[in-house]
Amino acid sequence: MNSTNDLSFSGSEEMNRVRVLFFATLRDDVGQRSLELNLPQNTTLAELEDLLIGRYPRLERMRGLMLAAVNRQYAAPDQVLPKNAEVAFFPPVSGG
Amino acid sequence: MNSTNDLSFSGSEEMNRVRVLFFATLRDDVGQRSLELNLPQNTTLAELEDLLIGRYPRLERMRGLMLAAVNRQYAAPDQVLPKNAEVAFFPPVSGG
Amino acid sequence: MADSYPTSIVLTDGPLDLDLLLAQMTLPTTGAAVIFTGVVRGVTWRGQPHETFHLEYEAYAPMAEEKMRQVAQEIRQRWPEVQGIAIVQRVGRLDVGTPTTVILCTAAHRDSGVFEAARYGIDRLKEIVPVWKKEVGPQGETWVEGHYHPRPGE
C-alpha cells in the first residue's frame, strides 16, 4: 500500500474513484474532512476500512465500532463499493 | 316555595345568602348567569338543586347529570352549603 | 428541589407563544420538553362527521385556574422528575386551526415522564377543569358536552 491517494493493489485494473468523508471524532482522528481515493474495482467497504486504519493508525481504536455509509445508506462490511461512491465513516450518532 | 329570590322554608331562621352561577347549557336553560339567593341554614346542595329545577323547569333534563361546585370544589349532593357560599352548576366539562 | 420548579397556569383570550412558554419552563437542568396542544378542528370525521366554523370557549375562570393548578400538582405527584409545567387554556372565539390549549412539561431527559405527564395533563384538563366549548357550524350552534363526573373534592 503506498501513501498517496492511489491505493491500488495493482496497476492493471480500471480504478474506481471514491470520495471518503469523516465526521466527529473520526474527522479529528484523520485530521481531515474528506479524501478522494482511487481504489481497485470490487473493493469492499471492509477493505477500505482496513486501508484507512493502516494509513491513519489513530482510527484503530474505532475498528468495529465506527459506522459506515455508502451513498448515504448504512452499509455492510462486505458491500462492494459502487463506482464513484461517497463513503462516510463516523461514530455512533449523538444528535437530538 | 315562592318565586322571589328568598327561597326560605320558614321566616324564623337566620338566612344564608348564597351566590349561584350557571355555565354553558345550564346558563342557557336558566337564562341568566347568576342569582343571589337567601336560603335556610343547613340547606344542602341537593335541596338547592331541587329548588332550582322547580323554578327553572328546563333544568329538569339535567337532573343527576349536572355538575356542582361549592366554593370552587366539586361537591356531594348532601353537602350543607356554607355561609355565603358560591355555588356553580354546569354540564360535564368540554375544554381542551 | 420541586419547590423551585416553575408552574405556569394561564387562562387567556390572547394568542399563545409556544417558544416563550418553553423558554419560561426551561431550567439549566432541562434537556427535554413535551408540548401538547389542542387545535380547533374545521372538519371532524369521527363520530358524527361535521364541519365547524369556529368554537366559542367559556370558563368558570377562578375555579378553572384552581383546577388547572390541581392538574399540575397531580402531575408533580406522579412524575417527580418533571420540572416545568405550563397549562394554558384559551377562551373566547377561536377559529379553525387555532391552538386552544397547551400542556407543556420539561425534564432533564426524555424518559423522565414528560410524554406521559403531558398526556395525563390534557386528559385531566378535559375531566375536571370547568371550561366548555360551543361549536358554530353550518347547522348552527351546539354546546359540546363532556362525559366525566368528578367525585366530590376531586
Next chain:
Amino acid sequence: MADSYPTSIVLTDGPLDLDLLLAQMTLPTTGAAVIFTGVVRGVTWRGQPHETFHLEYEAYAPMAEEKMRQVAQEIRQRWPEVQGIAIVQRVGRLDVGTPTTVILCTAAHRDSGVFEAARYGIDRLKEIVPVWKKEVGPQGETWVEGHYHPRPGE
C-alpha cells in the same frame, strides 16, 4: 389521504419557531399536536454529573436529511392517523437552554398516536440520523458518542 399530509424536514443553523411549525403542520382536520423538543442542558446529574457551557452540533447533512425523512416515513407506517410531521435538527453552536431538535406530529385526535409517534421520532433520530454533538464545558471539549449500530440499509 396520507399523500396530502405535510412533512417538513429541516436541518438548520437558525433558530426554531414552534408556533410557525405547528401552523404549517395543521390541516383543517387537525385537532391535536404533540411537540417534542430537546434542549441544551447546562447541568447534568445523570451518569457522570457535569456542567456544559454550550454544544457544537455537526451533521452529515445530505444523509441526515435523508434519514430524517426516513424517520417520518417510519412514523407514517406505524401511525397512519398522524397527519403532519415536522422533524427539525439544529446544527452549529447552541447555548444552554436552546431548543436543539423538534419532533412535531399532528392528528385529528390526541389518541391517534401523536404522543407515541413523537416519542418514536426522537428515539429514532438519536439512532440513525448522522448528527454528532461536542460538549464544551469546564473540562474542555468532549464528543458525545451514541451507542446504536444501525443495520445495513436501516
